Amino acid sequence: MEKVLTRNIGVDQQPTDLKAYEANGGYQGLRKVMAGMSPQDCQAVISDSNLRGRGGAGFPTGMKWSFVPSDDKCTPGHKYLVCNADEMEPGTFKDRLLMECDPHQLIEGMILSAYTIGADISYIFIRGEYLLAIQRLRDALKECYASGLLGDNILGSGYSLNMYLHPSAGRYICGEETALINALEGKRANPRAKPPFPQVSGLWGRPTIVNNVETLCNIPHIIDRGADWFKTLGLGEDAGTKLFGVSGRVKNPGCWELPMGTPIREIIEQHAGGMRDGYQLKGFLPGGGSTDFLTTEHLDLAMDYNVIGAAGSRMGTGTMIILDDRTCPVGMVLNLIRFFAHESCGFCTPCRDGLPWSRQVLQDIEEGRGQPEDLETLSYQIKYIGAIGNTHCALAPGAMEPLQSALKYFYDDFKQHISSGRCPYH
Amino acid sequence: MSKSEMIQTDIGSVLTAEEIAEIDAELAHVPYKSGAAIDALKIVQANRGWVSDQCLQGIARHLDMSAEELEGVATFYNLIYRRPVGEKVILFCDSVSCWINGCDDIKDKISQTLGIDYGETTSDNSYTLLPVPCLGACDRAPVMMVGDDLVTHIDHEMVQQLFAGAEQGSAE
Numbered sequence: 001m002e003k004v005l006t007r008n009i010g011v012d013q014q015p016t017d018l019k020a021y022e023a024n025g026g027y028q029g030l031r032k033v034m035a036g037m038s039p040q041d042c043q044a045v046i047s048d049s050n051l052r053g054r055g056g057a058g059f060p061t062g063m064k065w066s067f068v069p070s071d072d073k074c075t076p077g078h079k080y081l082v083c084n085a086d087e088m089e090p091g092t093f094k095d096r097l098l099m100e101c102d103p104h105q106l107i108e109g110m111i112l113s114a115y116t117i118g119a120d121i122s123y124i125f126i127r128g129e130y131l132l133a134i135q136r137l138r139d140a141l142k143e144c145y146a147s148g149l150l151g152d153n154i155l156g157s158g159y160s161l162n163m164y165l166h167p168s169a170g171r172y173i174c175g176e177e178t179a180l181i182n183a184l185e186g187k188r189a190n191p192r193a194k195p196p197f198p199q200v201s202g203l204w205g206r207p208t209i210v211n212n213v214e215t216l217c218n219i220p221h222i223i224d225r226g227a228d229w230f231k232t233l234g235l236g237e238d239a240g241t242k243l244f245g246v247s248g249r250v251k252n253p254g255c256w257e258l259p260m261g262t263p264i265r266e267i268i269e270q271h272a273g274g275m276r277d278g279y280q281l282k283g284f285l286p287g288g289g290s291t292d293f294l295t296t297e298h299l300d301l302a303m304d305y306n307v308i309g310a311a312g313s314r315m316g317t318g319t320m321i322i323l324d325d326r327t328c329p330v331g332m333v334l335n336l337i338r339f340f341a342h343e344s345c346g347f348c349t350p351c352r353d354g355l356p357w358s359r360q361v362l363q364d365i366e367e368g369r370g371q372p373e374d375l376e377t378l379s380y381q382i383k384y385i386g387a388i389g390n391t392h393c394a395l396a397p398g399a400m401e402p403l404q405s406a407l408k409y410f411y412d413d414f415k416q417h418i419s420s421g422r423c424p425y426h
Numbered sequence: 427m428s429k430s431e432m433i434q435t436d437i438g439s440v441l442t443a444e445e446i447a448e449i450d451a452e453l454a455h456v457p458y459k460s461g462a463a464i465d466a467l468k469i470v471q472a473n474r475g476w477v478s479d480q481c482l483q484g485i486a487r488h489l490d491m492s493a494e495e496l497e498g499v500a501t502f503y504n505l506i507y508r509r510p511v512g513e514k515v516i517l518f519c520d521s522v523s524c525w526i527n528g529c530d531d532i533k534d535k536i537s538q539t540l541g542i543d544y545g546e547t548t549s550d551n552s553y554t555l556l557p558v559p560c561l562g563a564c565d566r567a568p569v570m571m572v573g574d575d576l577v578t579h580i581d582h583e584m585v586q587q588l589f590a591g592a593e594q595g596s597a598e
Contacts (some may be wrong), residue, residue: 090521090560120456128468128505129517129561131574164455169503172559185458186463213499247523247564254565255482288562289522319564321577327526335525343559345502 002223004233004241005214006257009101018143021104027149028226029207031109033115034157037223042116046219048227050239055084055175055212056288056316058305067199070116074200078121080208081114082184083216085126085133086168086175090289090339091321094243094255095213099126099133102217103140107163111149112223114161117209122163125180127170134167137358141165172343176201177210179345190347191331191393214243236261236304244303246272247312248322250277255319260308265299267320280325283409287316289336290398291406294321313405328425330409330417333403334362340399351396354385358403370418378407440484445470445565449488450467459489463499467506474508501526511554512547514573531567535585541594549595 004011008016008024021027033042047062068079083106087095099106106124114122128132141163144150152160171189173179178192181203204207218240222230231239238260244267245255252275258267268274268281275281283295286303292313294301301307308315323332341355358381361374384390386400407414416424441449448469452462466485471477477485477500486496500506507515518536520529536555540548547554553572563569566578572588 088559091523091564092560093562095564095566127562129558129571132576139522163453166465168505169468170505170559171503183464186461186465186499188499206463236455245565247567248526253567285522321522324526330499332522332526335520339521339559383563423570 001241001257001259003234003257004416005098005104005105005217005243008105009097015100016104018140018147025224026220027108029220030111030149031155033112033223034155034159035112039118040115042112043071045223045227046116046195049222049230050227051215051218051230052238052305053212053221054115054214054218054242054318056089056290056314058315061211061215062403064199064211065113065117065209068209069200071118074207078204078206079117079119080203080206081110081117081119081122082177082180082203082208082210083110083122083124083126083213084175084177084180084210085124085130085213086180087130088127088172088175089317089319090336091247092245092317092319093247094245094286094317094319096130096133097243097255098213098217099130099302103133103136103218104144105217106137106213107140107144107150107225109219110163111154111161112219113209113211113216115159117207119209120161122161123203124163124165125174125184126165126167127174128167130167131171134165154183159199164348164383172339173239173345173393173395176395179209179393181208186425188345190345191395193392201410234260236302237306238304242303242318244271244318246322247319248284249324249327250274250322251276258303261302261304263299264301264303264320267303268299268322272322275322275324278326281322282327283323283329285316285323285402286313287318287320289321289339290394290401291316292401293409294405295409314401326425327376328366328423329406330362330366331414331423331425333365333406334359336402337362337399339397340395342401344395348391348393348396350385350387350390351399354381355396355399357381358385358399359401362403365414365417366423368417368419368420368422372418374418375407375414378403382407440480440530441470442473443490445473446488449485454538458493460491463489463491463496464503464506467496467500467503468586473506476505476510476512504556510547510549514553515571516553516555516562517558517571518544518555519559519561519563519567520567521560523560524568528579529566529568532580532585535582536589539589539594540592541583542596546596548593552588 026043051061052058081253174189176191179189185188198208247253283293337359342361344351382404451464452465483493486493568580569578
């Protein structure tokens with residue numbers, strides 16, 4: 001398969017500087033656009049490409065962009081493009097790779113995206129712990145300003161864009177786009193009620209697009225080589241390639257660029273090398289900590305948004321977490337719910353008070369104090385904490401996904417904890 | 427608040443000229459001053475290791491915010507320290523992939539070696555131990571950050587090598 005997003009990323013993982021990036025075709029898409037493609041042309045290509053957001057929700061990127069009002073339909077002022085580089089979903093480790101190893105690819109994607117939506121200011125909102133990525137992006141931004149790729153009158157086109165790097169001060173919730181916007185505004189990162197959506201009223205009340213790192217990294221290639229080319233890359237319904245990852249007790253945990261629609265079995269057995277000796281696969285979260293478990297019966301499904309959705313889960317970030325037969329599923333869900341309870345911003349009651357309650361029930365079960373009625377309590381919590389619309393954002397519903405699917409697929413494990421008064425895995 | 431802190435009451439002079447210059451550079455691209463609140467907290471912390479009550483008040487005054495409002499921001503974020511920390515902060519990942527790969531056991535080993543639990547600092551002030559959300563290096567689990575360094579594939583031996591020299595016991 002042709003490598004697209006990782007074509008500059010080798011085994012030694014040395015970052016590409018501007019010279020190396022350009023030598024391998026970098027900024028070709030930008031030069032093409034600045035020489036005579038209009039924002040409308042770019043918008044049409046991205047919409048045609050069927051690119052869907054790689055941050056977890058899978059929303060069509062072209063459609064998201066199309067909601068930004070044109071200049072004649074909004075009051076004069078700034079428009080913003082924000083790169084969501086706040087990678088913190090448990091089990092997700094793909095954006096780190098893209099930023100550490102090929103920072104210019106992200107920057108080129110951002111310039112093109114900003115041009116398309118008419119933004120004049122852009123931010124890279126990156127988690128504070130990604131120190132190497134921060135350093136490499138900072139160096140790359142300097143190179144771009146020095147070469148006329150950022151700042152006033154980019155490549156003589158008359159288009160101007162400033163780009164700022166914003167290392168975050170922490171908290172998982174900042175990955176939620178309206179929370180991220182509040183954090184950029186210097187506030188507590190509580191998600192906002194929607195509508196209005198950020199596309200209309202985002203940063204400082206102005207039209208704002210927030211896109212994931214991997215999504216933005218796709219843009220230069222789509223612009224340079226066209227929507228039809230991009231669509232041929234996927235094996236199924238979805239277009240393009242995707243960074244898929246596997247962690248847990250497999251022989252070769254890692255992250256690989258593969259065609260969209262690659263079968264799960266191929267990713268786990270070939271690329272991740274299968275299970276470590278002495279371990280069997282019991283289940284897996286297909287795309288990070290807030291996706292529903294799937295099990296061995298789903299191994300032949302394609303990693304496509306709709307296919308995984310039809311199986312009752314979500315493709316999420318595309319980085320799988322493997323549950324093996326010697327790891328306690330109750331313990332694993334307890335770890336996840338503890339994380340989400342801790343990371344709740346505390347604004348909405350079902351999340352702030354509900355998640356610690358779920359954590360307590362799960363801890364009781366895991367530590368041998370569980371009662372038969374605890375399972376009903378968990379089902380009740382799933383119904384009310386998990387319902388979309390009871391909270392401003394998707395943190396609490398996302399937290400319920402691994403719990404509800406664990407109860408479905410590993411019900412006997414929960415029962416056994418309660419009937420024997422101990423965790424059978426310890 | 428300790429005695430030595432209370433002597434310095436002129437809030438306006440708490441921040442250094444360099445800190446103020448750095449904060450003002452951030453103000454250049456936000457439409458109102460409180461927009462630079464997090465940047466300002468980070469600038470002061472980078473310089474001093476943590477954000478004291480006095481620094482918080484100094485920043486708040488500089489940004490035309492109430493100290494209470496800025497405190498609400500500062501305490502929201504886990505990488506803003508409102509208490510002193512050791513020379514290096516250990517950000518220990520306890521999220522799911524690290525948990526599957528035995529991070530609870532590694533955490534116990536670190537606690538045992540350094541004599542500190544989460545939120546505590548060693549008596550020689552070299553390390554503070556804190557949990558952190560998934561560090562995005564799950565293929566190399568278990569992982570942690572020690573100061574600016576990402577440490578991967580942690581095992582008992584590595585913990586021993588890294589921390590054997592530090593003085594054991596909590597500072598409190």
